[in-house]
Amino acid sequence: MLTTYDVIVVGAGIFGITAAIELRQRQYKVAVLDPGPLPTPLAASTDISKVIRMEYGSDEMYMIMVEKALVGWEQWNVEFAEKLYHNTGVTMLTRKPMQPGEFEYESYQLMLKRNHRPERLTGDDIARRFPAWKPGAFVDGYFHAKGGFAESGRVVEVLAQRAQEMGVTLYAEQAVQQVVMENGRIQGVQTTDGRTFNASQVLVAAGVWTPIILPELESVMRATGHPVFYLKTADTTLFKPPHFVVFTADITNSGWYGFPVHPKQDVIKIGNHGVGQLLHPVNDKRTVNDADIRQLRLFLEATFPTLKDATITHARRCLYCDTLDEHFWIDRHPHIEGLSVAAGDSGHGFKFAPILGNLIADAVTGQPNPWLSKFRWRDLDIATQGEEAARYHK
Numbered sequence: 001m002l003t004t005y006d007v008i009v010v011g012a013g014i015f016g017i018t019a020a021i022e023l024r025q026r027q028y029k030v031a032v033l034d035p036g037p038l039p040t041p042l043a044a045s046t047d048i049s050k051v052i053r054m055e056y057g058s059d060e061m062y063m064i065m066v067e068k069a070l071v072g073w074e075q076w077n078v079e080f081a082e083k084l085y086h087n088t089g090v091t092m093l094t095r096k097p098m099q100p101g102e103f104e105y106e107s108y109q110l111m112l113k114r115n116h117r118p119e120r121l122t123g124d125d126i127a128r129r130f131p132a133w134k135p136g137a138f139v140d141g142y143f144h145a146k147g148g149f150a151e152s153g154r155v156v157e158v159l160a161q162r163a164q165e166m167g168v169t170l171y172a173e174q175a176v177q178q179v180v181m182e183n184g185r186i187q188g189v190q191t192t193d194g195r196t197f198n199a200s201q202v203l204v205a206a207g208v209w210t211p212i213i214l215p216e217l218e219s220v221m222r223a224t225g226h227p228v229f230y231l232k233t234a235d236t237t238l239f240k241p242p243h244f245v246v247f248t249a250d251i252t253n254s255g256w257y258g259f260p261v262h263p264k265q266d267v268i269k270i271g272n273h274g275v276g277q278l279l280h281p282v283n284d285k286r287t288v289n290d291a292d293i294r295q296l297r298l299f300l301e302a303t304f305p306t307l308k309d310a311t312i313t314h315a316r317r318c319l320y321c322d323t324l325d326e327h328f329w330i331d332r333h334p335h336i337e338g339l340s341v342a343a344g345d346s347g348h349g350f351k352f353a354p355i356l357g358n359l360i361a362d363a364v365t366g367q368p369n370p371w372l373s374k375f376r377w378r379d380l381d382i383a384t385q386g387e388e389a390a391r392y393h394k
């Protein structure tokens with residue numbers, strides 16, 4: 001069967017679905033293909049929560065992008081008639097005094113420069129205001145009232161409904177096998193069950209599955225797995241805002257970050273933003289191992305003593321689509337006319353959801369956008385170091 005669209009979007013995670021909505025708003029006839037069901041359980045976007053933070057060390061462009069995204073998150077809370085962004089504020093704490101050149105210090109200074117109001121905390125302040133933290137273990141850092149978390153899986157679900165209402169055709173049981181080309185120009189896509197969908201433009205936004213569809217990206221993009229734990233504790237009093245908010249715990253030296261008790265799921269989610277494990281998105285299991293659990297218990301004992309024996313109700317390894325430099329990959333294909341890519345989330349893309357659609361649609365349609373040069377199609381040497389400021393790189 002042949003169906004013709006202006007743009008086919010491959011993948012209905014947050015990159016794909018926001019792009020589809022924006023392209024539809026720009027009057028294109030758009031279809032989105034995803035193996036489904038939506039939100040797809042294995043997608044990076046599908047979880048109970050993702051951190052929304054403006055802290056990116058001294059990288060001002062990301063901070064400006066998050067400032068814009070935060071306006072969008074507040075708007076979505078009103079438009080969706082459902083609160084999916086929770087503005088709890090964030091605590092970014094350190095075990096030693098913050099130092100120039102470090103993530104927390106540079107983020108703090110940049111926020112002051114941009115007229116934000118982060119509140120610097122001493123060890124005593126932390127003990128008084130955030131009593132779940134082990135007294136004396138963290139001696140510096142700050143609370144910033146702007147930021148919190150979004151219920152990410154539900155956000156994708158609501159956006160998918162919105163896309164359909166706007167006239168985007170959603171095929172939630174179609175996996176793309178390959179893009180179809182003729183004379184260096186895109187013709188459409190072919191799905192695993194043999195269907196062909198025709199389009200003058202194709203946008204591949206398939207997260208970690210992107211290099212499977214476009215193997216030319218294998219050298220710059222890879223899947224890495226990161227442990228995520230969901231904890232239950234009998235007494236949650238200490239783990240709710242304002243006494244416990246989205247946090248990072250000396251993150252560039254530990255990787256640990258987490259969330260207050262979830263308003264719907266009643267669990268405390270804790271994850272590790274580190275280098276992770278190289279995994280194949282299809283062939284490998286996404287499970288945590290005994291060493292991950294041991295590391296979690298050690299972290300809890302040293303940080304939140306009352307959680308040290310908390311029940312782990314669920315745990316998994318969630319996949320980042322890591323680019324070598326950890327910046328996103330949003331651009332037109334350099335050699336195939338009509339083909340674009342929006343992937344390479346590198347474990348920090350969800351917070352930008354309200355501005356992603358516009359950014360990606362500008363790339364697809366060739367509109368100038370000052371942010372796109374950072375995310376352009378680029379040659380990266382295998383030795384390229386990751387630059388995401390919050391990440392534990394050791």
Ligand SMILES: Cc1cc2nc3c(=O)[nH]c(=O)nc-3n(C[C@H](O)[C@H](O)[C@H](O)COP(=O)(O)OP(=O)(O)OC[C@H]3O[C@@H](n4cnc5c(N)ncnc54)[C@H](O)[C@@H]3O)c2cc1C
Nearest residue numbers: 011013014015044045051176206207318345347349350351
């Ligand atoms: C553990 C973890 C924690 C994270 N924490 C944060 C955070 O706190 N804050 C933050 O901002 N970001 C965070 N991120 C990053 C964020 O989740 C990602 O940036 C974002 O979800 C990426 O969206 P995506 O649309 O690119 O990919 P995905 O959400 O993975 O979507 C890809 C889609 O492509 C579909 N697909 C796959 N194969 C095919 C095919 N053959 N044909 C068609 N469709 C296909 C999939 O089904 C899926 O729906 C985290 C990520 C992980 C894994």
